[in-house]
Amino acid sequence: MSKPRFYVTTAIAYPNGRPHMGHAYEAIATDVIARFKRLDGHDVRFLTGTDEHGLKIDQAARAAGMNPQAYVDQMVAPFRALDEQLGISFDRFIRTTDADHKALVQALWQRMAANGDLYLGRYEGWYSVRDEAYYDEAELVEAQDAAGATIKLSPQGTPVEWTVEESWFFKLSAYQERLLTLYDSNPAFIQPQSRFNEMRAFVAGGLSDLSVSRTSFSWGIPVPGDERHVMYVWLDALANYLTGAGGLDGEWWPADLHIVGKDVVRFHTVYWPAFLMSAGIALPKTVFGHGFLLNRGEKMSKTLGNVVDPADMATRFGVDRLRWYLCREVPFGEDGSYSDEAIVERTNADLANGIGNLAQRSLSMVAKNLGGLMPVRGQPGDSELRLKEAFHAGTEAYFAAMNALALHKALDAIMGMVTAANGYFAENAPWALAKTDTVRMAEVLAATLDATRRIVLLAQPFMPASTAALLDQLGVATDARDFSGFNTPVEAGTQLPAPAGVFPRVTLDG
Numbered sequence: 001m002s003k004p005r006f007y008v009t010t011a012i013a014y015p016n017g018r019p020h021m022g023h024a025y026e027a028i029a030t031d032v033i034a035r036f037k038r039l040d041g042h043d044v045r046f047l048t049g050t051d052e053h054g055l056k057i058d059q060a061a062r063a064a065g066m067n068p069q070a071y072v073d074q075m076v077a078p079f080r081a082l083d084e085q086l087g088i089s090f091d092r093f094i095r096t097t098d099a100d101h102k103a104l105v106q107a108l109w110q111r112m113a114a115n116g117d118l119y120l121g122r123y124e125g126w127y128s129v130r131d132e133a134y135y136d137e138a139e140l141v142e143a144q145d146a147a148g149a150t151i152k153l154s155p156q157g158t159p160v161e162w163t164v165e166e167s168w169f170f171k172l173s174a175y176q177e178r179l180l181t182l183y184d185s186n187p188a189f190i191q192p193q194s195r196f197n198e199m200r201a202f203v204a205g206g207l208s209d210l211s212v213s214r215t216s217f218s219w220g221i222p223v224p225g226d227e228r229h230v231m232y233v234w235l236d237a238l239a240n241y242l243t244g245a246g247g248l249d250g251e252w253w254p255a256d257l258h259i260v261g262k263d264v265v266r267f268h269t270v271y272w273p274a275f276l277m278s279a280g281i282a283l284p285k286t287v288f289g290h291g292f293l294l295n296r297g298e299k300m301s302k303t304l305g306n307v308v309d310p311a312d313m314a315t316r317f318g319v320d321r322l323r324w325y326l327c328r329e330v331p332f333g334e335d336g337s338y339s340d341e342a343i344v345e346r347t348n349a350d351l352a353n354g355i356g357n358l359a360q361r362s363l364s365m366v367a368k369n370l371g372g373l374m375p376v377r378g379q380p381g382d383s384e385l386r387l388k389e390a391f392h393a394g395t396e397a398y399f400a401a402m403n404a405l406a407l408h409k410a411l412d413a414i415m416g417m418v419t420a421a422n423g424y425f426a427e428n429a430p431w432a433l434a435k436t437d438t439v440r441m442a443e444v445l446a447a448t449l450d451a452t453r454r455i456v457l458l459a460q461p462f463m464p465a466s467t468a469a470l471l472d473q474l475g476v477a478t479d480a481r482d483f484s485g486f487n488t489p490v491e492a493g494t495q496l497p498a499p500a501g502v503f504p505r506v507t508l509d510g
Contacts, residue, residue, distance in 0.1 A: 104243045324340070414455060414459055
């Protein structure tokens with residue numbers, strides 16, 4: 001029987017600077033979802049990568065005295081290196097400069113043109129180079145520059161400039177009613193609810209046709225049949241999901257889930273479905289817009305001097321500690337905050353004192369008292385039945401949370417099971433039983449180790465390296481680590497390796 005398929009993507013990063021914590025957070029969260037789906041029996045395709053065309057790249061390359069291709073080749077390397085450092089299990093790292101992507105975008109354009117949705121005109125309006133986005137006058141906000149003069153900014157707070165040039169336009173206005181019908185018939189298309197409400201209101205307020213080409217620079221994919229124009233960077237970028245699926249009619253399309261930042265939800269839930277409707281291509285099933293990651297409650301910016309290198313954070317605290325913290329502390333879909341102190345406090349409490357302490361105490365007793373052999377389980381008594389009930393409820397809560405993309409609630413469920421298992425261990429005091437009833441001691445250790453095994457199996461998507469080390473110590477075979485083996489304990493008599501701590505306590509001093 002073939003496995004059900006699951007195609008998940010991040011937004012692709014714009015490599016005009018170094019990767020920041022927001023890039024790391026999105027990659028980690030999406031990786032957790034991909035790993036969960038694999039463990040839960042799905043055939044998964046996971047796409048991430050970089051968006052390499054557009055005016056910002058063109059300007060940055062000129063400033064660096066480089067041609068744009070050489071510039072992006074240099075700038076992309078740290079993004080891929082960060083993904084690899086963080087254990088991101090992508091199946092393809094796509095670049096919009098890849099040859100197959102260029103061919104696909106031009107074919108997509110031709111399908112949209114064949115549907116009569118593209119026409120040549122003249123664009124006059126406000127454009128943000130930083131956002132690579134067009135804005136209506138009504139969307140702009142006024143602010144004061146350093147000299148006290150009034151200036152206009154985009155809704156994201158980025159500078160805008162008045163732009164006049166010939167452009168190809170996409171008939172976005174013709175898709176207003178179809179988009180509203182999509183939202184109303186399938187409210188799960190945009191998640192969480194706050195993003196759905198925002199996007200529906202935006203579309204209901206009226207849509208203007210969209211400029212989808214530029215002539216003022218040449219770093220982009222040429223418009224088929226009119227190479228004076230290069231395509232609007234977002235048309236180019238969004239099509240990467242089709243390239244990653246295998247083409248316009250690729251075997252992996254439609255995507256099950258796009259994970260994107262809340263600042264690009266409009267592009268993914270208004271422009272993207274309209275482009276696909278025009279081309280006669282199925283729509284993705286869900287777009288989830290996560291929140292911003294704040295440094296001590298403040299948005300990261302070079303001006304504030306609080307931009308943090310995620311590679312450095314992962315090196316200082318450990319990859320799995322960083323992954324755990326970001327998914328545990330930040331309600332997925334909302335803004336969240338982090339600090340060095342908070343990472344140390346949370347991971348010491350959950351990992352060193354919680355999961356690590358549970359595993360180390362029970363494994364050490366097995367090594368000391370039972371020659372490192374997995375003990376025999378006994379007939380369950382009242383305390384075992386209470387533990388079983390707690391784990392049944394916790395496991396149900398975990399799977400419900402993961403399937404609802406509530407990653408933080410899944411970790412709440414895991415920690416509830418950790419508390420129950422540690423409580424069981426303390427209540428039954430196997431260290432005392434070692435002196436009075438070694439058979440009962442073995443039964444308590446067997447129950448504790450199986451509870452630990454279940455906890456660690458569920459924690460795998462969040463901490464792949466650490467959980468692999470713990471499952472080795474618990475005697476779990478490498479082919480018994482997906483969720484199909486969740487209810488199959490390690491066989492009694494299995495020789496366990498010597499225990500070693502996986503989650504030592506950390507301090508701010510390292």
